[in-house]
Amino acid sequence: MDPKAVHGFVGNKLSFSEVTPRDGIRMAAEMAPEDVVAIIGASGLRGRGGAGFPTGKKWEFARGQEGSPKYIICNADEGEPGTFKDRLILTDFPELVFAGMAIAGRAVGAEFGILYLRAEYGWLREHLDAALERCRVANTLGNNILGASDFSFDISIRMGSGAYVCGEETALLESLEGRRGDARNRIPFPVQAGYLGKPTVVNNVETLAWVPCIMVKGPSWFAAMGTRKAPGAWLFCVSGDCKRPGIYEYPFGTSLRQILSDVGAENAKAVQVGGASGTCVPPAQFDRTMTPGDLATGGSIIVFGPGQDMFAVAENFQHFFCDESCGQCIPCRLGNQRMLEAIGRMRKDGLTVDGERNVRQLAQTMTVASKCGLGQMSARAFLSILNNFSGELPGHV
């Protein structure tokens, strides 16, 4: 394995540093839009925002929509606990992200892009505006990009509202339109009726950054990095109880054990993969691999060392969801509160048969009945801790 790490032990060496964004745009400008969609589709690129949806498919849907204008939105709300890769990409490779957005615009027939920037990243604003200006001067943004008469695209930056849920794409759209960041119903999907009711592609920063790379180096270059089932590479943010925290690029199919050994966390007691919405993996499962369908991730890996109280960890996550739920739907708003109380009782009095049945039933309801991904995934961390670490509860023999 050859992880390309930042702040890690191999030095700043990501695939992104090998590509000139302008080249990607030039290729797209010289191509028919449907060919751009086809290339991204063939690469097998999947969304890096957490859900892992195939990007080519998303663009194809958007391309097929009749409404106009269409919009490309870059989701730079990066709120998942333990993720900081988008910040790095925006700092070091902003032109790559803008190129990805322009190429997406070319592919689906959109001329306007918005970058929704996490409120806490406000200090990046000036840097990004300057980069946008450079792109306009270089004509990789603006009218008739690189001389193509039918290729115009520009981007504006909008600040986020400081809520985790605003990273969820429909809440993000509400927030962009000036309302509370409450998640919308997911039918219709944003590609059908998104920003201002128009067809809208929402992609993560990293997803978009890969796009010009794939254009330049070709879909097979990208695919060859991973496995047959899961082509490509991914950025992982490793934090917690490890010797070398940082951002690492790994191909798909890498095992968790491998990553832990690279970052100096061989003695980990548990690893939270995928942030607060993810799952907590015990040592017995460290051979699982980073692959959609196995350990899908939003790029966050949090290591818990031997000294951690796993139910305190669970309580912490649940607390996060109580605060961060947008508050509109009952299973999430109240489910998380009752779940938090139940964990507190469990930590004090141990687990009863009834108690366990009740929390599992509640978790089930939160999962199937919540309106958006936040509520649907907010019991996951706790359930995986309950499944693997119930021995830590008092009264357990």
Place this chain on the structure above:
Amino acid sequence: MDSELITVTIDGKEVKVIPGTTVLEAARTAGIHIPTLCHHDDLCSEALYQQTASTPHQGEHSHQHEESAMLSTPSSCRICLVEVEGLPKLHASCALPIHNAMTVRTTSTAIRHARRDILELMMSEHYGDCFACARNGTCELQKLCADYGVTSERFGRPHEPLFEKAEIGNIIVRDQNKCILCRRCVRMCALYQGVYALTTEGRGDHSRIATFMGKEMKDATCINCGQCINRCPTGALTERDDTDAVWHAIEDPDKMVVIQTAPAPRAAIGEMFGCEPGTPLTFQMNTALKRVGFDKVFDTNFSADLTILEEGSELISRLYKALVLKDNTAALPQFTSCSPGWIKFIEHFYPKYLPNLSSAKSPQQMMGAVLKTYFAEKNGWDPSKIVSVSLMPCTAKKFEAARPEMDASGYRDVDYALTTRELGRMFKQAGIELPKLDKTPFDDPFGTPTGSGVIFGATGGVMEAALRTVFEIVTGEKVESVFDHADIKPVRGFDGVRMAELTISKVGPVPEILSHLVPDFEWLKGATLRVGLAHGTVNAIRVMKDIEEGGPLSQCHFIEFMACPGGCLGGGGQPIPTDREIRAARAKAIYSEDATYVVRKSHENEDVLRIYREFFKEGPCSHKSHELLHTHYKERV
């Protein structure tokens, strides 16, 4: 057409629907009931497209997409969940549009468990005692908890209130301990009323319903219309309860307790006693009122007719001033002034147009003023001993009754304004089974019922009554010569904004009663009288915008505004639930009552003519009538 229909299978039944129909609606067509809480029929997109169009005017958020986004059901309670074959998880049927053939299950163990969990979660932060709750029996949450066998075992119940009660602008009482955050109130206030008094604040466990710009509840910019109450599924919103004070007055032997009853409650109060909507119980109600101890029962129709004479005369004299005397202080179009929600609305949002408001008091206040003067004098009663109570379909009437200026006689025109719901409760407390009672007529001297007063209860009613009178006074002809049965159909209906025209082809002599206002009617000969109507204050915004832009409504002479959707029959004090069908049934009852009366025109009401002979001797809009029957308005922030 048929080929465009989509077939869905719901619980094994096949239904054909037009694309975009929600699963909830499709299930209803198939006769399958799915429980709902955050959904309300008035707040689904179809109803809203019919009722509203316009932009909010308060605050920043005024771009057009606002509405279309708010139109969609929030689908936040999740109680209406169903299973869809091929899709993971459960889906909110109220917000699931059908675009392809699908197979749906509305009941299964998973669904039942989820629904019960949701209800138990709601109850885990619900503090309230059903027995002591105004919504006991009409509470949607209570009913579902019973249906799903909800217990407090798993998630517990609060043992003390989590929130303090608050009043919104003194009239609307909000008990957040019973709030399930369904936002029906927020949406109603914004989408039908255009007031935006309420909003959702905070995230996660701090979410709550608050006021626009974070004002204290009591300082909220609210027009007291009560429409939020009528849409609230629980007892979280109620009106200020004045029944104790009224009981107290009834039991005081020194007091003469008089009640006037408005037209709209009659067509609705039966709903509280198991009757079908649209069952008029006017005269049974009189019996019941006597039985609970009111000394006199008068018909607000009397003062509605009085209002028409005052307001109609005011219109004629304004038209004369503006058209003949070229006096530009006579503001046109004249706006009606009998809906106190509308009055507060214009005072807050369009104060520039206060001169356009008719200065005539509303029928409630006119009746009150006449009771403590003319009636007291005539019967030798001490006005200080009269307790003037009104039965109104309206919560805003409480505010109107309490306006400081409403005491020109030296006494409060109206001491207590009860809603239909409050009176229904009083009847229940007195063990009265309303539908079973005999009929009793109204008390004289205000007992002659006229149809024109009755139709005040429906949107368009005031206008129709005014047109009947103005037309006949001006032309000396019967209105039947133009409109069959004197039914002025163009002003009826439920469209949010309506306009109508009436040409005055000939004129007659000025009747004695108006001779102090105009010398003749020649100047009206051949004129076309243009009138407009709006109900639900969001439609008032449409009208005001059109006037500001110099559109067709600015060319009107007279415009009727009703704060509540449907007019008074849809008032905020009416029985719950409400929806378009219920309001239509109430309207039908009101118009058929009108049709049964012998006297259907205000200026033919003998009692009204007598009061001008005996008391307001100088006629409508004269000095004395101005003192007692007219008022003024003020700008509010």
